[in-house]
Amino acid sequence: MAAGQRWAYNLNVLALVCMLAPLVGALAVQATGDLPCPLCLLERAGMFAVIIGLVMNLRLGLRPAHYGFSMAGALVGMAIASRQVLLHINDPPGGGYGGEVLGLHLYTWALVVFVCFLAGTAVLLMIPGGLGRAGEAPAEGASWHAHRPARVASYAALAVCAVNALLAFAECGPGQCPDDPAGYWIFGR
């Protein structure tokens, strides 16, 4: 049972890092001047919704409800990414919104990430003894205080989320974001 919890806890940390990587990559792309569209920002919101459920698992214990939070976020993100893929599916080669990474647009990568997360969660939920119980102490090696990578990844997620909030405000302001943003709202576009 304890081994199952350790496996599940470590895989939750891995999922958190895998979900953070595209968000950090997207920030790096944004830093080159390629501004995200409203749907791209909503896909990021879907990824953060997934991350909140994962951090709940790491901080508050491995519970089915926390996986539910993440899966709800992944489903919303998947719907948004699917819409954006379908919006551009008839574009000529080299078309679509923004740049490409390994031949795929960032919104296509977002769809891949959400689908992979849902598949991974199905596996995580099948790990024998992989769930904790309310009122029970977590297994050794599967607790917040004993797991430095979990703490580092969780605080990094919070920092990336706060940076996204600031950048979204700088880009869009309090109102609606333009479909094809040319500059930051805060700098008068």
Next chain:
Amino acid sequence: MLALIFGLQALSLVFVLREKKGAASGCFWSSLALTLFWFAHHATDALGISL
């Protein structure tokens, strides 16, 4: 509006890290509802329907 969604999510993460699950859940579902509303807003705009 999009900044508000990320702000609520950051707040939710802060509450999770401080072990305040109820407040974290509230912020999580509010941000997800706003995300869905904004998505619907964008989708209906493209159809020529104004929400």
